[in-house]
Amino acid sequence: QLQLVESGGGLVQPGGSLRLSCAASGFTLDDYQIGWFRQAPGKEREGVSCISRSVGSTNSADSVKGRFTISRDNAKKAVYLQMNSLKPEDSAVYYCAARRTMGYSSYCPVGGMAYWGKGTLVTVSS
Numbered sequence: 001q002l003q004l005v006e007s008g009g010g011l012v013q014p015g016g017s018l019r020l021s022c023a024a025s026g027f028t029l030d031d032y033q034i035g036w037f038r039q040a041p042g043k044e045r046e047g048v049s050c051i052s053r054s055v056g057s058t059n060s061a062d063s064v065k066g067r068f069t070i071s072r073d074n075a076k077k078a079v080y081l082q083m084n085s086l087k088p089e090d091s092a093v094y095y096c097a098a099r100r101t102m103g104y105s106s107y108c109p110v111g112g113m114a115y116w117g118k119g120t121l122v123t124v125s126s
Helices: none
Strands: 003-007 010-012 018-025 032-039 046-051 058-060 068-073 078-083 092-100 120-124
Touching: 003 092, 018 032, 018 092, 018 120, 032 068, 032 078, 046 068, 046 078, 058 068, 078 092
Parallel strands: 010 120
Antiparallel strands: 003 018, 018 078, 032 046, 032 092, 046 058, 068 078, 092 120
């Protein structure tokens, strides 16, 4: 059974850092592109960062470029989101999601991801 489990969320002050983890089980992670998404109260779910299968090319939303870094460790079956210089507007529930692809695209459409975790809450506040 394919499963994604996020961890690492919490309360952090503005300017601080968090590292989110997405643990995968039940499938070969190397065959899937993985995306991080977030949803704040009253807002639509949006894409944050995406990493392609295998070679690991990446893409991030303009709002997080230079602050967030997505990476993957296929051997550990995990994908990470390093978040630095956090801002209050980064507060949201963060989800990881997977989609099996043949190519090496780093574009993860929110409506096209096949498998989702249950999310981890990030709160940026002083």
